[in-house]
Amino acid sequence: MLDDFLIRAGLAGLGLALATGPLGSFVIWRRMAYFGDATAHAAILGVALALALHLPIAAGTLIVALTMALTVSTLAAKGWAMDTTLGVLAHSALAFGLVAISYVPSVRADLSSYLFGDVLAVTKADLGLIWGGGALVVALLAWRWQALLTATLNEDLAHASGLNPDRERLALTLALAVVVAVALKVVGALLIAAMLIIPAAAARGIARTPESMAAIAIGIGAAASLIGLQLSLWQDTPAGPSIVSAAAIIFALAAIFGRIRNS
């Protein structure tokens, strides 16, 4: 069954949706959209690093994404203006990554597969990585769930309950880096943040509790993956952008549905 490239692609999309649903919800609740973008853009630099050092691509992106996420967290804790810092870091990471990768002649040709993903070329090994990483993120979030929610609501409240908000923030940072490494093959560095934000944003209008929002976001991410792949196959469009387009259409429908229901 896994020999069919389309089934592998579909499973890759589902594996990614499993992780981006709950993590994307936190990205929205904590207003980390730009933070996600910066971390995801750093993935291109990770690809260049991996190729230069002959590391697996996933290891390179994981290291660089993690470094980026930790740098941003540290600067934020030191009171740097977040909007500006992220604006500088996100675009610098992308620019440096693109410059660095131009030194690797073999990649120049399929640079777009790193920018926009190449889900139709997902191998069994990739699939193992995507589901392994996705499971890791889901397990981490499930384990820390109550503490993460409390710290997201109010850090003082978390403190007073004996929790450590810094530790919870670190858990999210780790999860984000893993998702970036996992998502690179599916939607590419430029659209990873979209897979985090759009399904969760679409789920917001429908959900009544944090848990239902995360679950609905998983469902929407999964549906967008499958619809996007079909679209890609049928119209011969790039798969990653097609998946994100499908998610955006679901978001629009959910927003309209929400307006009608509330009026």
Next chain:
Amino acid sequence: MTLLAAQNLSVRFGGAEVLSDVSLTVHPAEIVTILGPNGSGKSTLLRALLGILPLSSGQVTRAAGLRLGYVPQKLAIDRSMPMTVRRFLSLPTRVSNAEATAALARVGLPDVEARQMAALSGGQFQRVLLARALLSKPQLLILDEPTQGLDQPGEAAFYRLIEEVRRETKAAILMVSHDLHVVMAASDRVICLNGHICCEGTPRVVSNAPEYRALFGLGTQGALALYQHQHDHSHDHDHGHGHDHAHPHSHDTDSHTHA
């Protein structure tokens, strides 16, 4: 027995000392109010006592195994997070439906479990925060300006509720406020703060202290008259005396405080 004690506590932000040499104790079942103008370090003191902020010197000691409930000053539940009242009460410790219902009934908010937190009024929101804090069966309840944003009747009702809670649960209550009269009447002990402790004691003692009056810019007779006015007023109510009864002190005071 002491639930919470601070000895010579100091806190610095950058180079500036925000709190210096603050010592205080909280005993079971007493209501202690920390009073001070904006920027006097009230919230900083609470956060230092809770262990959120590092101390630059001094120490805070808690009774062993102290159960603590906390109501923060501002809890802006972002519209991006769907959160029912019922779900909120289970953070971070999950509670049973029966416990949740009982806590909501205690704060006078039956049948709001399914409501979204973001859709509550200011007064309802504060009550839900209090209900959540009560679920841990606290021996000490710490409230940071719990009536901010409430109108006067809402404020009075909230402090009545606090007093009921104290009476029923025997919990000590440590709260912060910047408004004078309602809080004064509801407290056993008042600590007047402005970077350091200016004065402390029963509401009557504090309201007579020159440090307190200087801090709040009251006239020589102001605070005492204000406090007594509160007393006279409820007295009048209870006994159905005429409302046109002259209160020379109170009129005086009102013009002072509102100036």
